[in-house]
Amino acid sequence: MKRTGAQIVMECLAREGVEHIFGYPGGANLPLYDTLPQYPQIRHVLVRHEQAAAHAADAYARVTGKVGVCWATSGPGATNLVTGIANAWMDSVPIVCITGSVVSWLIGRDGFQEADITGITLPITKQNYLVLDVDDLAETMREAFHIASTGRPGPVLIDFPRDLQQQETEFVYPEQVNIPSYSPDVEIESGQIKKAAQLINEAERPLILAGHGVIISKAYDELKELAERANVPVICTLLGLGGFPGSHELFMGMPGMHGMYWNNIAIGEADVVMGIGMRFDDRVTGRLKDFAPNAKIIHIDIDPAEIGKNVKTVVPINGDVKQALTDLNPLVEPAKHPAWLGRIRDLREEHPSIVVPNVDNLLPQYVIKKIYEMSGPNPYIVTGVGQHQMWAAQHFWSDNRASFITSGGLGTMGFEVPAAIGAQFGRPKDLVWSICGDGGFQMTLQELATCVEYELPIKFAIINNSYLGMVRQWQHNYYDKNLQSVRMFQPDFVKMAEAFGMAGLRVSEKEQVEPAIEDALRHPGPVLIDFEVEQEEDLYPAMPPGASLAETIDQPTFEEQPEKVKSR
Amino acid sequence: MSTHTIVALVENRPGVLNKIASKWRQRGFNIESLAVGHSEVPGLSRMTFTVDGTLNDVEQVSKQMDKVIEVVKVVDLTEHNMVHRELAMVKLSATPKQRGPILEIVDIFRAKIVDVSAESVIVEVTGTEEKVDAFLEMVGPYGVAELVRTGRIAMTRGPNAPMTIDKSKIEEHKFRAAGEGKAKIGTLI
Ligand SMILES: Cc1ncc(C[n+]2csc(CCOP(=O)(O)OP(=O)(O)O)c2C)c(N)n1
């Protein structure tokens, strides 16, 4: 069967079960666009900036568990993908990016719109390819999906010259992938599992730190079984939120820099800490040498390079989380840990951490909490980066699996808009909220057009504090109140929404919050709500940079609040 | 901090060296020496790196290296009982009168003269870095016009062979060498 290079790309995508491509055309990928009508089962989504294509593919992958696909033209198209690729890399998200490149005879000669994208993305891709022979293409495509989605997932990029897209060859789809140097299925050492079980069985004050790996390996049930068996409280990292039911009595919320105060104290007291599918990021551990000083650490991760990278592990377990927990659970003896659970209950009562102060002003946390309360059990929550992100994470106590979509490792402002688009394409029937910062929103707001064009009923909530709030807080607290370049003039977001052809609402009073959310939920199409919130609200708990978990500053009580807050 | 000898078996494909070197660069390491060539397995190259660092840091980078898709195996040979060598070629300015004393040094070091002209000789010397250093110190006064060193290559002593790979794996899989029937573009790359 003779096919052109472009057709082979599409044939392979179809065989991988791809239904959506987020992309943007240009000279170097026109042959790909030319074939689109021949493959009606694959829908191309035209974004307004290539960064959005990568973020959309990323969020799509997170909500569906499938590989997300994006493509772009050479040069500027390819470089615009870079932030999105780095984001997927840091958060271990499987995406395949296909860039058209200049015709093969111009490669390396500074051809028009040439960028060495395989060189540029080398440190932020799990694998990348420059295809120089159409006969290699089918195998490369197959490998790309295999590598992106197995082991520790990650982005893969294929750079494909335009002339080869038009070149014909015999299309043979490889039956299987054969990469001798890559073996993602690691066998779990049963000795290590036994050691872990013994530690857990002997533990008096055990804790689970569950990360993104639980969601990636779909180990929801296994994690729940482990926690319930031995009554171990479960702390979820930012990306682990949605891996354990929020309504479960053992669920403890998030740890770390803006995590629950009780968690940061409990980690210091625990005698066994099990890191499951997480990587002991500095935002989680605080000052490393003071992290979990009383605990023996068990670390389960698919990536051997993560084990021992940041913390000293007593029992390292290299392997897939689901498999490891399946092996481990039968060896774990039922336990109650009444004293420990009691201690945690006391901590939680003494330091409730995320109580929304009952004031007349419109507080950002109040808005976020109301959104959760009013959206039913199964919304997907997409956030930007900053204070609003952390408030959203603190108040996320949902049971909906893999429904908290945020930029964790890279912390990419502007993620909120395109990622919501990807999430809505992945979950067309479900409610998707995009919780936006007024700063981050302006980095990718052009995608409102995409949203309207494809009739995506996304609800955008701009937590508008007229500040780069997170940075304002840092400057205020750690740079002697020297506020520089954080105050922002904002356009009229409501008019802007209307100009894009979607509904816009403004909320500036507390009483307006519920009716506005109700209106938004009732409206069948996309809605933007501009919540003009208290501008200088600080985010707590907060662990100062360089501090240890034990030095976390809890939410001030009303009496401790500065005058400006008390006088509200 | 100590010097580590890291050996990697990798598929001989474009960009692999770049990817691996990048893992060291990203973590601020300076690669002290690097030698690359074919291994006993068709399609696989063997790379020998020497780097200075703490055991923990070097271990971290080695693990990152191992994650590069084309990398088949990475071993830190430092703690193994190993033989390691380096080859150097030195061009010395040598008038016929000076050749005698140079030859003497060459003899002591069991080095070899591989080129002679009226005003120069090229000497080839093999050994540990220390031996090569000592040789260079001795011939230094005669004027080193040019020097090239290959960087360390290393192998464990005795039957113990941590770098070998499962023979069945070799038969089962064909490691994919570069350029097998592949179109080459341009002459630049
Ligand atoms: C692309 C990018 N640039 C800069 C930053 C640094 N940064 C982190 S949070 C933040 C402020 C975000 O402001 P906004 O989106 O309004 O959210 P808020 O903190 O006010 O809720 C900035 C500038 C970043 N994370 N990403």
Ligand SMILES: [Mg+2]
């Ligand atoms: Mg803001």
